[in-house]
Amino acid sequence: MITMIAHLKVLAENATSYEALMTGVAEMSRRNEPGIVYYEWAKSADEPDTYLVIEVYRDGEAHASHMAASWVVEALPKAARLIEGRPHIRQYVSHGSAPVRRTVDSD
Numbered sequence: 001m002i003t004m005i006a007h008l009k010v011l012a013e014n015a016t017s018y019e020a021l022m023t024g025v026a027e028m029s030r031r032n033e034p035g036i037v038y039y040e041w042a043k044s045a046d047e048p049d050t051y052l053v054i055e056v057y058r059d060g061e062a063h064a065s066h067m068a069a070s071w072v073v074e075a076l077p078k079a080a081r082l083i084e085g086r087p088h089i090r091q092y093v094s095h096g097s098a099p100v101r102r103t104v105d106s107d
Contacts, residue, residue: 001037001094002063004055008087011049018082019043021075022053028071035062049084060100 010018022041029039038056057063066072093099 002057002060002097002100003092003094004053004057004063004089005092006053006055006087006089008051008053009049009084010051010082011084014082015043015049018051018079021078021082022051025071025075029066029069033062033066033069035059035065053087057100060098063100 019041026039026041029036035058036056037058038054041051041053044050044052055063055066057066091099
């Protein structure tokens with residue numbers, strides 16, 4: 001399995017739009033992508049401008065399929081306009097899984 005964990009900042013004035021966008025992406029992804037094991041976002045209880053997105057894929061093919069899904073392709077530029085700076089993304093792979101090439105650079 002391949003796990004992506006992203007931390008990002010969302011300005012208060014963009015929070016409602018960001019949450020609606022991510023709720024839609026998460027719902028579409030879980031409903032339409034059998035290769036997704038887990039997909040969820042959350043808002044920090046301690047830092048109200050900090051969000052977390054956790055994506056778990058069965059394999060690299062499932063990740064590639066997700067990145068090509070129309071709702072993801074449409075959501076990425078919208079999300080980029082709603083966040084502050086660049087997301088901090090880390091990839092983790094289970095034993096025997098190969099990492100995927102990320103399409104978004106992170107620090």
